[in-house]
Amino acid sequence: MTNISDTLPAIAGIANVIQGLTGSEYVAGLWRDDLVMGLAWSSANPGNDRLGELPCALKDYIAPTFSWASIHGLSGPVEYGDGSRHSRHPMQWSPGCKVIDSGSIVRGQNPLGQVESGFVRLKGWMAESVLRPKKAWEDENLPGLLWYVVVKNDMLPLHPDTRLEEFLWTNDNGVSETSVRRSPFGSKGNVIEAEAPVFVLYLGQWVGVWGRKELFRRLFLVLGRSTGGNGMFERVGFCVGGAYGKLRDRVEEYDEFEEMDFTLV
Numbered sequence: 001m002t003n004i005s006d007t008l009p010a011i012a013g014i015a016n017v018i019q020g021l022t023g024s025e026y027v028a029g030l031w032r033d034d035l036v037m038g039l040a041w042s043s044a045n046p047g048n049d050r051l052g053e054l055p056c057a058l059k060d061y062i063a064p065t066f067s068w069a070s071i072h073g074l075s076g077p078v079e080y081g082d083g084s085r086h087s088r089h090p091m092q093w094s095p096g097c098k099v100i101d102s103g104s105i106v107r108g109q110n111p112l113g114q115v116e117s118g119f120v121r122l123k124g125w126m127a128e129s130v131l132r133p134k135k136a137w138e139d140e141n142l143p144g145l146l147w148y149v150v151v152k153n154d155m156l157p158l159h160p161d162t163r164l165e166e167f168l169w170t171n172d173n174g175v176s177e178t179s180v181r182r183s184p185f186g187s188k189g190n191v192i193e194a195e196a197p198v199f200v201l202y203l204g205q206w207v208g209v210w211g212r213k214e215l216f217r218r219l220f221l222v223l224g225r226s227t228g229g230n231g232m233f234e235r236v237g238f239c240v241g242g243a244y245g246k247l248r249d250r251v252e253e254y255d256e257f258e259e260m261d262f263t264l265v
Contacts (some may be wrong), residue, residue, distance in 0.1 A: 004073045005114060007062055012112040019112070026111070028067040028104045028118040035102060035120060036095045039264075040203055040219045041068045042159040042238040044076045051147060052191040054163040059185040064104070064118035065235040066221075066264040071161050091208030091215070096251060097124025097201065100261065120264045124201055127151070127256040131158060131180065131196040131222075147192075149222055149239045151200055152254050156239040158222065164236055165189040166196055169225040179225035180236055199223040199233060202251045217242035218251065223264070232263045 008029055015026055025032035030039070055074045063069035068078040104118035132155065133145040148155035163183040170176045180196050183189060203219040222237035251257055 004058060005060055005062060007069045007072045008115065009110065009113040012110055015112045025102070026104075027102045027120065028063040028115045029069040030067055032099070032102055035099050036097060036122075036203060037093065039066055039120075039221060040238070041078045041080055043071060043074075043161055044079050051145070051160060051164060054160060056163050056183040056185050056187050061116070063115055064120075064265050065161070065182065066120055067118065070235075074162065091206040091217075093204060093206055095204040097122050097203060118265070121261070122201075122264065123259065123261050124203075125252055125257040126202070126223075126260045126262065127200050127254070127258070129198055129200045129222075129256075131164075131192060131198055133194055149198065149200060149220070149237075151220065151239075151241060152256060154241055156220070156241045159238045161235060161237050163187075164192045164196075166192055169227065172230045177225075181224045181234060182236055198236065199225075200239075201233075202257065205251075215242065221264075226265050228263075228265055231261070232265055234265060 011029075018024075018031070019026060022031070022033060024034070027035065058070070058074065062072070072078065099120060100123055101121040102119065105116045106112075107114040107116050129150050132148050132150055134148060134155070147158040147160070149158050150156075161182055164180055165183045165187060166178050167181050167189070168176050169179040178197055180192055180198050183191075199222075201221040201223055203221060205216055205218040207214065207216045209215065218241045220239050220241070221235055222239060223233040224236045226232035226234045252259075
């Protein structure tokens with residue numbers, strides 16, 4: 001594809017066929033009827049230990065941050081490799097949030113083509129968290145940090161969407177706080193440092209059986225504040241937590257998580 005701005009128009013024909021079969025609303029490359037699961041993509045770029053070397057966000061607006069199209073073509077493909085419905089071992093999906101509303105404004109006459117903006121309003125379980133680095137190698141002289149998202153007592157590997165940086169966000173009442181965002185195109189801002197504040201959204205979990213053991217995988221979006229206003233967030237990454245053994249707790253029971261009504265843009 002010669003022009004990144006053609007990402008959505010290039011698949012408009014396929015989207016038209018799918019929409020004809022399902023009747024589902026199209027939201028910047030995702031489908032309303034499968035929207036929560038559709039949010040569970042991640043960048044295939046393994047640059048977790050070289051966060052400062054990852055590319056910045058695209059120069060031109062292609063799609064809202066919750067859409068895979070917002071980073072398509074930056075450095076590699078996006079993937080849904082989360083142990084989902086495509087696994088050889090059948091797993092049952094249980095969503096952790098629900099869609100209240102969604103929509104997009106298209107550019108031009110094609111309702112499945114380029115977009116000017118988009119949003120998803122959700123009700124779900126969110127927690128304030130931090131990004132925390134850990135040395136990639138036991139040898140302290142070797143460079144490289146692995147970045148993790150702290151969820152309860154677990155440190156889950158971060159799959160960053162792009163290069164990330166801290167910025168000062170101001171709410172509607174004029175109060176400022178530090179948050180994390182995708183580095184704007186050409187930004188020379190400092191890459192995030194230890195204990196960078198983020199928000200973690202629980203998307204849901206896959207539960208299945210591997211051999212004779214139960215397997216579960218919990219999916220989380222990593223978010224930062226949006227300059228659009230209070231209650232609005234932008235996606236900065238993705239993380240997955242999981243283990244073998246019987247589920248003994250529910251994310252909804254974690255003290256750190258609170259059920260909220262919010263908007264992704």
